[in-house]
Amino acid sequence: MKKLLTLGTALILAMSVLAGCSGSNSDEKVYQIATDTTFAPFEFQNKDGDYVGVDIELLAAIAEDQGFKYELQPLGFNAAVAALESNQADGVIAGMSITDDRKLKYDFSAAYYDSGVVMAVSASNDTIKSYEDLRGQKVAVKTGTEGASFAESIKDTYGFELVYFDESPFMYEDVKTGNTVACFEDYPVMGYGITQGNGLKMVTEMEKGSSYGFAVLKGKNAELLEKFDAGLENIKESGKYQEIIDKYISAE
Known part of the structure; x- marks a missing residue:
């Protein structure tokens, strides 16, 4: 009986050790990172249906440098932000502009790309050439973007009406069909789209x-933010950062 008890105790201890070992692997943190779906050249699907772009490759390079794991959630910009705010995502990388208003709700990484806003019209449109030409017209913007914020800041001055879209391709198509006469978009995004034949100029x-910055909810995931910043600095020093930028934006 004593031998049986000893054997049973040994088996229980062995199982405990094995459980502890497997638990340490399963408990490894996997960050949920939300992103946009169509914001080329920062994130978009290639012909094989894989998500590629500046943001996607930067995140992968930084994660490799810092040794953390993540799952990408291509949700669309508004849905990505909503996921972050509802704790369904740990971070967002989606060509997200660092603004004072957003800093009230999110903590940002160091800037990883300096952008700007441009106005575009259909390639066949020769009448809209300046903001003054927008008076009395409808203009397309993508919800939640810096292009939308800029258009909102000047719409009363130049007397135009805004029409909002959740995805850039739908916004472009609306301009091409003439429902809206122009759109405001981030410069590198529009520049890349034009080279890919989006029909605008x-x-x-x-x-x-x-x-642009990587965002986490204010006061949360400080460790992830630190890893992103450290990784970003390292890949800049190694030349990997510039390699990624040149791959998608060097022609701009």
């Missing part, structure tokens, strides 16, 4: 805008 100089 830029008619204004770039308005200097905010920089």
Whole structure:
């Protein structure tokens, strides 16, 4: 009987050790990172249906440098922000402009790209060439973007009406069909889209805008933010950062 008890105790201890070992692996943190779905060249799907772009490759390079794991959630910009605010995501990387208003709700990484806003019209439109030409017209913007914020800041001055879209391709199509006469978009996004044949053309100089940053909910995931900043600095020093930027934006 004593031998049986000893054997049973040994088995229980062995199982406990094994459970502890497997638990340490399963407990490894996997961050949920939300992103946009169509904001080329920062995030978009290639012909194989895989998500690619500046943000996607930067995140992968930083995660590899810092040794953390993540799952990408391509949700669309508004849904990505909503997921962050409802604790369904740990962070957002989506060409997100660092603004004073957003700093009230989110903590941002160091800026990883300096952007700006430009106005574009249909490639066949020769009548809209400046903000003054927008008076009495409808203009398209993407909800939650810096392009929308800029358009909102000047719409009363130039007397135009805004029409909101959740996705850039729908906004572009609306301009091409003439339902709206122009749209405001981030410069590198519009520049890349034009090279890919989106049917639009830029008619204004770039308005200097905010920089893009990786965001977490204010007061949360400080460790993830620190890892992002450290990784960003490392890949800049190694040349990997510039390699990624040149791959998507060097022609701008």
